[in-house]
Amino acid sequence: MRRSTRRTFLATVTGAALSGGLAGCLASDGETTHGTGSDGATSTDSWASTSRSSTTTRPTTEPSTPAEARIRLTAVDELPTDAAVVVYPPTLREWLRRAAERSGPVRGSDDAFVYAPDPVLEDVDRIRLVGSTAVEGTYDLSVDGGPRYDLLVGAEPVDEPPANASIVPSETLSSARRDLVERAVDEGQRATVSPETELGEWTRTAFFDGYVSHDGSLYRGYEVQQTDAAFFSTEVWYVLSLSPVGSSETPRGEAETTETIAATASSATASASLTLRLASVPNGFADRVDPLLADRTKDQPEILSDPADLPADVERFTRETTYLLTHTELFAVELAR
Template sequence: MGRSRRDALRALAVAGAPGLAGCGGGGGETPTGTGDSGTVRPSDSPTDPTTDPTSTDDPPAELVLRPHEAVPDAPLAVFPAGLRDWLREAARTGGSVRGHESVPVYAPDPLVAEFRTVDLRTPGGELDGTFEVRAEGGPRYELRLSADPVESVPTDGTVTEVSSLPADRRELAVDAIEGNWPGAYPETERGEWVREEFFGGHFEREGRTYLGSEAEQTDAAFFSTTVWTVLSMTPVEDDGVDADPVALRFPEIGHGVRAAVEDALADWEGTGREGRAWLEPEHRPEAVAAFAAGTGALLTHTAAFSVAVE
């Protein structure tokens, strides 16, 4: 029986008792019920549970991520799935790995671009070792190409004949010269050529020389929430390392732990303050606590964090 119905029955019983007494005549006992008539006996009315807050349950725990101002000395647990894949592929192949991934911050810059050497420890140990790192990246948006005619070229400058370019690059250069603002994404091979050679380069077409540049796009980088990275890694001997390498670890991260970390990162959103997430049953709080206790620091695409459950 719900509380509202129970309260209504109690009210009927209390209101009905004086009326019954008045009908019973002088000297009669006040009846407390009418047998099988259905009238509730006051003595049998259910008792409301107390509404006072007497619970002694512990309050829910929180996962807390606090950003480091610099790369910490502690081993870093690599969190983003994309970054894990890029690092392992770069270590395995020795070639350039190109990728992009959404992040919870605006205008992201990849922290891995600050690393010079890393010490990898991977599940199974097949990729363990020390590696020299070459990485670049930034906020991902489509670069737009422009080209303006110039009257002269610096004495140490080089002029490239547009017709000598490979077909895909020639198409970009011609479109830029004709004012069509062609585009390329920065992490692609095409985008790498645009960044490194077209922007600031001189190109000749039909007897005129042009200076390649990026067409201005107001706030395109600022409002980007996707990070791009081009990464390569080369094995090195320990005695060939000038400084202590950044220790990178690849622990198993369960679904509940990953969800809790993602919630805390969403709370952080690159503001510089700490990120917090209440631990719900679906997070498996005991697993989150074990992960926090065994993690020196957490590495995302753009920052490193201390990890705690409070």
């Protein structure tokens, strides 16, 4: 879960200087790149049927033409419980699906619209998934994540460890872990690791502030602080796991039956704290919203698209969507005339 010290540290420094977002295509389809999908055809209403008399040629009804509309997004602070939240980034939708189908964590990274991004889902313990039949149900959620940059790993000599310290001999480590320790111990080498990888997770949770003996000496692992690397990162990393509520099993696999999945979802629905809809997002909606998110500052509570005749699928999606989740923000969605 979220480390409060990191969030406080980042929030203090990023502030107004780092409040602008960067452009991206976060809502297009793809694993870690952004991409495809198809818009529905733009709807154009025809003139209503008219009648004529011998004394006038004016139509008896006014023309029915599409009215210009705007998409309004308003940031919300509290987790909504009154309606489902559409998951906007396609990568996050895919990670949630995969995490619901497997027993191990899903690891990945994705572009975000802001500097030093922290995922909203770090603050959520339970979710209900809807909109994707194969994985619909209620799950306990575990998320670790934050601004993605290569962690710089250090190791300092220690004369006397704390009385309760657990000391791990380097020769008992896997080859990847032992190599990282050796590089960290050698001041002439640079030891780095990506935070979302298995090696990165071990480094963050075990080696940092942990003790390793190597070649007859004792060392404490630590992260070498790289202030600019974290604050100017616009990429977010995740280690994400789901566990079905009401089941003693590990997260379900393909062998479970539809009846079992449905029963688990039904029995746990009432206790879900956040309902996430894994619905696809029309490209036309993303085309209008992405630039707004890219230009938004962190202290800007509302963003509003320019007036336009929206394609039918975009208008329908906007009307039917109450909340939208990006990697780092929750928004209320409204169609404004």
